[in-house]
Amino acid sequence: MxxxxxxxxxxxxxxxxxxxxxxxxxxxxxxxxxxxxxxxxxxxxxxxxxxxxxxxxxxxxxxxxxxxxxxxxxxxxxxxxxxxxxVTLDRELAEVALGKIEAEVGQVFAAVDQDGVDGLTLIEPGYEMPHPTLPAVRVPGRDVLWEVPISKVLVRHPALTDDELAEVARGAVDSLATVTMSGPGTVELQPCGxxxxxxxxxxxxxxxxxxxxxxxxxxxxxxxxxxxxxxxxxxxxxxxxxxxxxxxxxxxxxxxxxxxxxxxxxxxxxxxxxxxxx
The missing domain is CATH 3.40.50.1000 (HAD superfamily/HAD-like)
Incomplete structure (x- = not known):
């Protein structure tokens, strides 16, 4: 050895x-x-x-x-x-958090990772995957994102940088979720704490x-x-x-x-x- x-x-x-x-x-x-x-x-x-x-x-x-x-x-x-x-992110809180971010910066585009070993990544219209090798399913509207339990929400803005969006999101979301930045084009909301x-x-x-x-x-x-x-x-x-x-x-x-x-x-x-x- x-x-x-x-x-x-x-x-x-x-x-x-x-x-x-x-x-x-x-x-x-x-x-x-x-x-x-x-x-x-x-x-x-x-x-x-x-x-x-x-x-x-x-x-x-x-x-x-x-x-x-x-x-x-x-x-x-x-x-x-x-x-x-x-642990899952409460979907009602996630929707409220997105609304609070949009109240500050205008429209954002969102995706979610579903919970579970076979969960899908769902993306709403306008969201572009930052990592093209990762599979995702495009859905017709945001309401579909909340249909099953999720582990996190991914957020993109058409003009703000990742650092700018993350800073605004942290202030807007407060204790509703934890805001992280994990890569280019990847600002995320996950369960608080x-x-x-x-x-x-x-x-x-x-x-x-x-x-x-x-x-x-x-x-x-x-x-x-x-x-x-x-x-x-x-x-x-x-x-x-x-x-x-x-x-x-x-x-x-x-x-x-x-x-x-x-x-x-x-x-x-x-x-x-x-x-x-x-």
Missing amino acids: AAPLAYALIATDLDGTLLRGDDTVSDRSRRALAAAGEGGARHLVVTGRPAPRVRSLLGDLGYAGLAVCGQGAQLYDAGAHRMVWS VTKATGLALAAERMGLTAADTVAFGDMPNDIPMFRWAAHGVAMANAHSELKAVADELTRSNEEDGVAVFLEGLLAAAQGATDARL
Whole structure:
């Protein structure tokens, strides 16, 4: 077995972090994660994507453990293909929240992620998916978005930047929902108090691990709660400035295998410490 790493839990975001722009995980990253596993570390995916939108990615990685999905609203068991835990966003509150945002900035376009392991992503007229590889079902009007339980709402504005829309939404929504920004064109409303950190803490507890055992990797403001919870937060070179401001360390970009670069450093340090004791 390889030398044990400084961290027993490796929590990685997907988009902009572990994944390259073409939705693949490089061979170098795969090798680094495998080597960390041989050193006793556990890999935990912590993503804004809902469980149905990560299933094929996790399968390609041979990932069979728990995954935190939907910005922390879902704890998904990839091996058993079942939801261990989930919390939904009250649909009446979500509709009110959208109305409050529109009262401030005019018309916005919305989408929702349905709850459950087979939930769909529904998009209303005018909403354009920021990530073209993710499947979505276009519906005739906003009323259809609220027909079944949802985990979150995605919001876009025709003129405002993501940062501008997120700032307005936080002020308008107040305690109706938690507002996050998880990627280009992706401002989201999720259940109040639910973040990646709450999902990560729940998953870690089930694994018998703690914040002190955890190193977290991310690239967007929705990763800030996760960084504040974990013992060590590592931002990608391509990360949003808000995340870089709270990160303990920076690594290379997702296109340059930044997660692997950091893990290789941990592995080398662990092996050096082992050799020094021999």
